[in-house]
Amino acid sequence: LPAGLSQWFPALEVLDVSGTGLTEMGTELLSLPCLHTLLAKNNRLGGPGSLPKELGQAPLARSLRVLNLSGNRFSEVPPALLQLRGLRSLSLGGNRLHGIPPDIQELHSLEFLYLGGNFITAIPPELAKLPSLRYLVLCDNKIQSIPPQLAQLHSLRSLSLHNNLLTYLPREILNLVHLEELSLRGNPLVVRFVRDLTYNPPSLQELAGRTVKTRNVPYTPSDLPESLVRYLSLASNCPNPKCGGVYFDSCVRQIKFVDFCGKYRLPLMHYLCSPECSSPYSSASQSSTSQSESDSEDEASVAAHRMQKVLLG
C-alpha cells in the first residue's frame, strides 16, 4: 500500500485493492480511522507480514465491518485479524487454511463467515460462540465431522457444507431453529442404516457409577476418594428422552435417519447409553430400516417444521 495513504485520504471508508498482487498490507492501514470495508481478494497475501501486528490497537479494530481476503495464500488465519472486534463480514474463501483457530470466537460481531474452498479438516467448537453468526459457509473443504456444539449458533440462517467428507451429522443440528438453508451435496453421507458403530463395553467403575447415579445412592465426599467423587460428577444424561440412564465414558454411537418433509433422509448421529437403549417406538422387530424410520417419526415432524430449505441437491 502506498505510504501516506491516510494523509491523502483521511476519510477513506471503502478500500478495494483486489487483484493487485499485494504481498503485504502494512502500517499504512493503521491510521485510516474511518475505514469500514477492506477488499483485498486475489492477491499474494499469506506470508508473515500480510497484516500489521498492531491491528488490535488501531482505530481499524473498531471501525472495520467487512474484510474480504479470498483468493490469497493464507495457510492459517492471521492472529492480527482476530483483533478486529467490529468485524461483521469475513471472507477467507479460496485460501490454504487447514483449520480454524478457536480464538475465532473473539470476533463476536461476526454475522457472515465465508471459509469455502480451503483444506479445513475440523471445526472447533468455539466457532459456536459467535452469537450473531447468520451465514456460515464451509463448502469445498475436508471436514469429516461437525461438532454438536454448532447447534448453539442460534442466529444461524444459512449453513453451507457441500463437498466435504461428512458421513453423518450430529442430531443436535435439529436444534438450529432459525436455519433456513442447508447444503449437503457432495458428502459421503451414509445412506443405509448402520448398526452400532463402536461400543466398548463399560468398565466395572462405569457400571458402578451408573448404578450410584440412577438409583440415587447417597454419598458424601468423605465416603469416597476425591477421584471417584470427581468421576461421579461427570455423568452425562442419556440423550434418549425416554431413558433416564446416565453414562460416563462408554456410550453407543448410532446413526438414525431423519426425514425432511418426507423427502430427504439425513443420517444423524445419536449417543445412547447402551445398545439396548432405544425409544419405545421400536418394537421387537428385527428389521433395521423399520426401526430407524419409526424412531425418526417424532424428530422428522419437528425438523420439517424448522428447516425450510434443505438443499441436499
Add this chain to the structure above:
Amino acid sequence: FRYTRNLVDNGNGKFNLMILCWGEGHGSSIHDHTDSHCFMKILQGNLKETLFEWPEKKGNGEMTRKSERVLRENQCAYINDSIGLHRVENISHTETAVSLHLYSPPFNTCNTFDQRTGHKHKVTMTFYSQFGERTVCVSTRRGAPR
C-alpha cells in the same frame, strides 16, 4: 443466502427471460426443464454445468454424470429434457456470477433430483424480483432451485 432469480420479461406469456445472480459457492440442485427450451448466457463470471442422465424408473442408486464444462463470460448453453438433466454452480470462492436465462414456454414448476438416490421431487420456483421490484415470498414451503 442463495442465488436469486430475477424476472426481466415474460414475453406476453410465450417465454420467461430472467437474470440469475450467483454468490460465491452458490449452486442449483439437479433439475429438469418441464418440457421447455432453456437457453443460458453467462453475463459475468463463470458457471459450471454438470449434465446427468435421467435416473432409471425406480432408480435407487447414485445418478450418472454425463459430462461437465465451465461456461465462461458470453458463452451460451442450451438444454431441454431430451438432452438430460443438469446442475449449474458458481464454483468460484472469490467471484460472483450473473447469467441470462430464456425459457420457452415459461414454467414455474420443475423436478429436483437427489444425486445419491435419483429420487425426484417437484418444486415450485419463485422469483427474488420481477421487473425490478422485489417479490415478497408468501409461501413457507421449500422454494426453488431454479
